[in-house]
Amino acid sequence: DLSSGRLYQKVNFPVGVAVEPEALYNLPPYSNIVQGQYNSITAETIMKPEHLHPFEGVYFWGEADSLARYCEANNKRLHGHTLIWHQQLPQWIINFEGDRAAWDALLKDHVQTIVTHFRGQVSGWDVVNEAFNDDGTMRSTVWHEHLGSSYIEKAFRYAREADPDAKLFYNDYSLALNPKKRRAVMTLLTDLRAKGVPIDGIGMQGHIFIGFPEVSEFVNTMNEIWRSGFSVHVSELDVSMNPFGREMPQASETDLNRQANVILQIFQAYRQVPSQFQYGITFWGVGDADSWIRSYFARDDYPLMFDDQYRAKPAYCKLLEHL
Numbered sequence: 001d002l003s004s005g006r007l008y009q010k011v012n013f014p015v016g017v018a019v020e021p022e023a024l025y026n027l028p029p030y031s032n033i034v035q036g037q038y039n040s041i042t043a044e045t046i047m048k049p050e051h052l053h054p055f056e057g058v059y060f061w062g063e064a065d066s067l068a069r070y071c072e073a074n075n076k077r078l079h080g081h082t083l084i085w086h087q088q089l090p091q092w093i094i095n096f097e098g099d100r101a102a103w104d105a106l107l108k109d110h111v112q113t114i115v116t117h118f119r120g121q122v123s124g125w126d127v128v129n130e131a132f133n134d135d136g137t138m139r140s141t142v143w144h145e146h147l148g149s150s151y152i153e154k155a156f157r158y159a160r161e162a163d164p165d166a167k168l169f170y171n172d173y174s175l176a177l178n179p180k181k182r183r184a185v186m187t188l189l190t191d192l193r194a195k196g197v198p199i200d201g202i203g204m205q206g207h208i209f210i211g212f213p214e215v216s217e218f219v220n221t222m223n224e225i226w227r228s229g230f231s232v233h234v235s236e237l238d239v240s241m242n243p244f245g246r247e248m249p250q251a252s253e254t255d256l257n258r259q260a261n262v263i264l265q266i267f268q269a270y271r272q273v274p275s276q277f278q279y280g281i282t283f284w285g286v287g288d289a290d291s292w293i294r295s296y297f298a299r300d301d302y303p304l305m306f307d308d309q310y311r312a313k314p315a316y317c318k319l320l321e322h323l
């Protein structure tokens with residue numbers, strides 16, 4: 001029953017959702033669900049480099065400013081995703097030709113212009129997203145190619161200079177599933193922070209499947225993060241149920257209930273995180289039909305809390321019932 005239960009009121013940490021603004025503004029029940037069930041908002045695409053900084057020297061604030069105004073008017077936190085990433089970059093950055101100093105200036109201008117613009121409106125930023133490969137080596141991106149591994153430290157320091165208050169996150173996927181990647185991320189971030197780089201937290205994206213990683217591995221990773229002194233954000237949670245991409249015209253009751261149990265266990269475990277290290281749990285989309293999983297991986301799947309008609313699924317009902 002979406003009219004009474006408010007998911008975010010069931011726990012003492014922010015419960016967020018990634019949104020596309022055009023749907024948010026004019027599409028009930030989508031907009032009603034976002035309004036009623038979540039108190040933190042992440043832009044699924046419109047605060048990424050290609051949207052905010054489409055041409056050299058040209059920033060486009062329109063859509064993101066509207067989303068920021070929506071958040072302010074509805075007393076919701078806005079989480080900034082993402083400043084430095086290797087995907088959804090504008091072509092001009094991909095093609096940019098310059099020496100190290102020129103790339104450093106580009107990075108600084110990009111980060112500081114955006115962070116300054118949203119200062120006081122964005123509570124936390126995914127400053128750097130997905131900088132590591134699955135084998136634990138650093139991903140070769142335009143940033144790494146032109147600035148070496150120092151681009152990560154630079155991004156965090158420039159962001160902090162522009163906003164003394166926003167929480168600054170490193171965000172990545174498969175941190176629970178992949179010990180090699182997790183070790184590489186934790187080693188680098190711990191070393192950087194030890195030398196004064198302002199890294200407040202780690203976003204574990206949480207694009208998981210029913211059954212893997214085991215919930216215990218996910219929870220152990222969550223605990224390793226905060227015990228290392230970093231706030232932990234489950235930043236992009238979805239729980240897929242079709243790993244082999246089979247024809248799946250609908251989700252089975254069994255899978256829907258297993259999905260509900262996985263999500264409930266994650267919420268119950270996250271409740272145990274000391275409050276100073278809680279940043280929240282954010283779902284990567286509202287309804288199954290909105291999920292990037294279906295389009296990006298071109299497969300049938302039912303990874304979110306609301307079904308194709310935006311009806312509450314067992315995962316939502318179980319949280320309302322048991323939290």
Ligand code: XIL
Pocket residue numbers: 044045129205236292296
């Ligand atoms: C995805 C969006 O959901 C898609 O709409 C877009 O086409 C590609 O990016 N990790 C991230 C997110 O940090 O930015 C990605 O979002 C999903 C994987």
